[in-house]
Amino acid sequence: xxxxxxxxxxxxxxxxxxxxxxxxxxxxxxxxxxxxxxxxxxxxxxxxxxxxxxxxxxxxxxxxxxxxxxxxxxxxxxxxxxxxxxxxxxxxxxxxxxxxxxxxxxxxxxxxxxxxxxxxxxxxxxxxxxxxxxxxxxxxxxxxxxxxxxxxxxxxxxxxxxxxxxxxxxxxxxxxxxxxxxxxxxxxxxxxxxxxxxxxxxxxxxxxxxxxxxxxxxxxxxxxxxxxxxxxxxxxxxxxxxxxxxxxxxxxxxxxxxxxxxxxxxxxxxxxxxxxxxxxxxxxxxxxxxxxxxxxxxxxxxxxxxxxxxxxxxxxxxxxxxxxxxxxxxxxxx
Amino acid sequence: xxxxxxxxxxxxxxxxxxxxxxxxxxxxxxxxxxxxxxxxxxxxxxxxxxxxxxxxxxxxxxxxxxxxxxxxxxxxxxxxxxxxxxxxxxxxxxxxxxxxxxxxxxxxxxxxxxxxxxxxxxxxxxxxxxxxxxxxxxxxxxxxxxxxxxxxxxxxxxxxxxxxxxxxxxxxxxxxxxxxxxxxxxxxxxxxxxxxxxxxxxxxxxxxxxxxxxxxxxxxxxxxxxxxxxxxxxxxxxxxxxxxxxxxxxxxxxxxxxxxxxxxxxxxxxxxxxxxxxxxxxxxxxxxxxxxxx
Numbered sequence: 001x002x003x004x005x006x007x008x009x010x011x012x013x014x015x016x017x018x019x020x021x022x023x024x025x026x027x028x029x030x031x032x033x034x035x036x037x038x039x040x041x042x043x044x045x046x047x048x049x050x051x052x053x054x055x056x057x058x059x060x061x062x063x064x065x066x067x068x069x070x071x072x073x074x075x076x077x078x079x080x081x082x083x084x085x086x087x088x089x090x091x092x093x094x095x096x097x098x099x100x101x102x103x104x105x106x107x108x109x110x111x112x113x114x115x116x117x118x119x120x121x122x123x124x125x126x127x128x129x130x131x132x133x134x135x136x137x138x139x140x141x142x143x144x145x146x147x148x149x150x151x152x153x154x155x156x157x158x159x160x161x162x163x164x165x166x167x168x169x170x171x172x173x174x175x176x177x178x179x180x181x182x183x184x185x186x187x188x189x190x191x192x193x194x195x196x197x198x199x200x201x202x203x204x205x206x207x208x209x210x211x212x213x214x215x216x217x218x219x220x221x222x223x224x225x226x227x228x229x230x231x232x233x234x235x236x237x238x239x240x241x242x243x244x245x246x247x248x249x250x251x252x253x254x255x256x257x258x259x260x261x262x263x264x265x266x267x268x269x270x271x272x273x274x275x276x277x278x279x280x281x282x283x284x285x286x287x288x289x290x291x292x293x294x295x296x297x298x299x300x301x302x303x304x305x306x307x308x309x310x311x312x313x314x315x316x317x318x319x320x321x322x323x324x325x326x327x328x329x330x331x332x333x334x
Numbered sequence: 335x336x337x338x339x340x341x342x343x344x345x346x347x348x349x350x351x352x353x354x355x356x357x358x359x360x361x362x363x364x365x366x367x368x369x370x371x372x373x374x375x376x377x378x379x380x381x382x383x384x385x386x387x388x389x390x391x392x393x394x395x396x397x398x399x400x401x402x403x404x405x406x407x408x409x410x411x412x413x414x415x416x417x418x419x420x421x422x423x424x425x426x427x428x429x430x431x432x433x434x435x436x437x438x439x440x441x442x443x444x445x446x447x448x449x450x451x452x453x454x455x456x457x458x459x460x461x462x463x464x465x466x467x468x469x470x471x472x473x474x475x476x477x478x479x480x481x482x483x484x485x486x487x488x489x490x491x492x493x494x495x496x497x498x499x500x501x502x503x504x505x506x507x508x509x510x511x512x513x514x515x516x517x518x519x520x521x522x523x524x525x526x527x528x529x530x531x532x533x534x535x536x537x538x539x540x541x542x543x544x545x546x547x548x549x550x551x552x553x554x555x556x557x558x559x560x561x562x563x564x565x566x567x568x569x570x571x572x573x574x575x576x577x578x579x580x581x582x583x584x585x586x587x588x589x590x591x592x593x594x595x596x597x598x599x600x601x602x603x604x605x606x607x608x609x610x611x612x613x614x615x616x617x618x619x620x621x622x623x624x625x626x627x628x
Contacts, residue, residue: 055430106609110616113429116371117567118612121605124560128602239556243437250434254427285445292438296431297422 013167020159029155031272033162033227037220039264040166042248043257044216047173048209049246050255051182053189054112057242058103058119061126062214064236065099066092066221068130071142071231081145081229086161089222096218097211104210108203111192123242130233141232144225158227165223169216174257176212185209189255244271251295253302262304339593341470347586349474349482350547355581356485357540357558358565359492359574360533366509366572367529370420370432374440376559378534380552381443382408382541384451387458397460397542398480404538412534415439416527440555447552455554458546481543488539489578492532496574505529509572557601564608570621579619 016036020029041059049055069092070085079085107118130136147154176182184205187195196202225231248267253259274284299306361375382404389400419439423431457463462476469479496502507515508525516522544550544558565584569576584604592600611619 053427053430055433057433106613110612113365113369113371114567114571114612114616114618116430116433117563117571118609120560121564121567121608125602125605125609128599128605132598132602239560243434246430247434247437250431254430282445282448285441285448289438289441289445293419293435293442296435296438297419300423300425300431 016163016166017160020156024152026152026155027276029152029159031269031276033155033159034272035265035268036159036162036166037224038245038248038268039261040162040169041217041220042245042252042260042264043166043169043173044213045245046249046255046260047169047176048185048213050249050260051177051185051189052206052209053255054108054206054210055116055246056119056210056213057116057246058107058123058126059217059245060237060239060241061103061123062096062100062217063221063224063241064126064130064233065096066218066223067225067231067236068136068142069095069218070222070225071144072135074144074226075142079145081147082149083157085144085147085226086157089161089165089219089226092222092225093215093217093219096214096221100211100214101207104207108206108210120239120242123237123239127233127237127239130237136233139233141230141235144229146229147226158223161223162220165216165219170257170261172212172216176209177257181205181208186255244268247292249302251292251302253304256302256304259302259304263302266303338472340590342472343586343589343593345469345472345474346478346589347582349478351582351585352485352489352578353481353540353543353581354561354565354585355578356489356536357544358562358569358577358581359489360536360540361562362566362569362572362574362577363505363509364530364533365566366574367505368420368526369429370423370436370530371429371563372420372436372530372533373433373559374415374436374443375533375537375562376555376557377440377443377447377552378408378411378537379541379544379558380447380550380555381411382538383458383545383550384447384541385538386542386545387451387456390458390460397458397546398484401484401539401542404542405535408538409531409535412531413527415534416530420530421523421527440559444552444555451552453551453553455549455551456545457549458542460546463546475547477543477546481547484539484543488536492536493574501525501528561604564604568608568611568618570618573618573620576618576620 019032023029023032041063045056045059070088073079073088073091074081074085079088103122107115107122110118131139136142149157176185184195184200187198187200188202188206192202221236225236244267248263249260250263251259251267252261252263271288274287278284295303357375357379361372364370364372385404385407386397386400389395389403390397395403415436419435420432423435425431460477462480464475466473466475467479494502496505504515504520504525507518507520508522508529512522515525548554561584565580566577568583569578569580587603587607588600591603
């Protein structure tokens with residue numbers, strides 16, 4: 001069983017690694033890059049919010065901070081456009097973590113429902129600051145030096161760096177899930193007061209989780225800035241990003257390892273494809289919203305859990321059909 | 335800072351702030367009774383504004399008379415949303431799910447509004463929008479005063495309903511304890527549905543005044559919902575009086591910062607104050623300190 005699972009994960013990785021070899025059209029590899037970036041962010045988001053139950057809608061703060069780190073360091077450090085810029089990517093993650101510490105210290109003082117709203121408020125503080133401050137270039141944003149890579153070769157390095165970030169994110173999330181620390185996060189999700197009573201250092205655990213989850217998102221933001229070569233405050237600090245990341249995790253399966261990957265894969269690739277093919281933005285909004293409503297109403301525990309349920313009903317005699325959905329959420333096999 | 339700017343901030347704070355308080359009250363009522371965060375409140379305000387716009391431009395109906403149509407319409411919209419989507423949310427993650435579901439609903443409404451009305455900004459017009467009256471040495475358009483009277487009247491009748499009627503008592507019972515309310519025989523499902531309807535219905539009035547005092551399009555809803563959310567968090571989630579105080583405070587603070595410092599930073603000031611207040615008092619200004627929240 002263990003072996004078969006590892007084989008599936010390896011197969012998935014090979015498929016993702018071979019994607020730009022098989023598909024060389026830059027239109028599709030660009031979609032691939034964004035999809036992989038979002039899958040990584042959703043996994044990282046889920047590592048804190050999914051495990052602890054503290055839904056954060058301020059993820060774009062870290063994305064934006066990572067993007068501005070890349071832009072500012074590249075511009076002021078006179079880094080020539082090219083592969084050397086990739087070294088700034090982890091720095092973007094570290095800056096995001098540094099920012100997450102004070103934010104988390106304040107936001108995590110409150111319980112879940114209020115936490116959601118505070119993260120939204122924080123997000124708007126950052127967006128407004130990026131639009132209005134001088135060093136961020138204001139609404140006009142910042143432009144990076146052009147990278148002199150041609151044609152198909154432009155996308156490939158970005159794809160593999162994005163994939164590396166994704167793999168890192170998944171491995172980290174899996175390790176956390178199996179660790180004592182991960183169990184503490186899950187305990188907080190189930191009953192924070194009881195966890196506290198049982199000796200879990202709730203505050204420290206929450207803050208550590210929150211800060212860790214910022215790292216990958218910051219790196220993704222930095223990569224995004226480098227890939228596009230131009231950032232605007234309203235696009236790197238985008239409220240839609242906040243919600244999209246959460247949607248991906250819920251769509252796939254909140255608190256599971258596989259869920260955010262599936263959700264990110266489906267949502268981001270279809271979103272990129274739809275926006276590229278339907279220039280009519282409002283029609284796209286309606287389709288996207290309606291699709292999401294349908295999914296939430298018919299499979300509220302997410303696609304992964306639903307598929308697993310249906311699968312086990314078909315393969316077994318149905319004796320374990322009474323298993324509660326939340327119990328499956330916590331199961332190690334996911 | 336000259337005194338007329340301070341007076342302007344105070345007057346505008348009370349007049350405009352009460353309108354925000356009205357819209358936020360709908361939000362905090364829904365949260366308090368149902369543990370549902372309705373992210374669609376912002377776009378519903380815009381929907382209310384567009385309905386008033388259609389009535390006044392295409393049918394020549396006065397903005398205030400039009401409310402007789404738009405308030406019941408949005409009440410029904412609220413009931414439908416609650417029955418079709420919100421009532422289906424169950425389980426421990428229903429508050430988080432409600433954010434996503436109502437966000438999806440707001441996306442759909444935003445798309446439809448963009449299709450129907452285009453993304454060009456419009457503003458509601460009437461004689462009282464264009465003409466001003468003097469107050470404490472400054473001039474304000476009549477709509478500010480009329481909007482305040484309307485908001486005060488609606489908030490007043492809402493409070494009367496909540497504190498003086500039997501149905502209001504059952505709402506307050508559900509606000510303080512769902513399970514206990516159900517145990518003493520209150521039909522909490524019906525209370526929840528009607529609360530959601532009321533919470534959405536107030537956006538018709540709020541939207542009309544918002545649309546008459548600001549140029550708007552469907553994407554104005556993002557700015558609105560972020561303000562409304564910060565108001566209810568600052569006031570204390572589920573606290574009706576808190577929403578009123580925080581709404582007025584928000585507008586005053588922004589006006590003062592705009593004059594003293596710069597209009598650029600005025601919208602940010604409120605978020606900063608929110609962060610400071612919450613780090614000292616996590617439950618908000620008037621929130622209940624809950625001993626145990628699951």
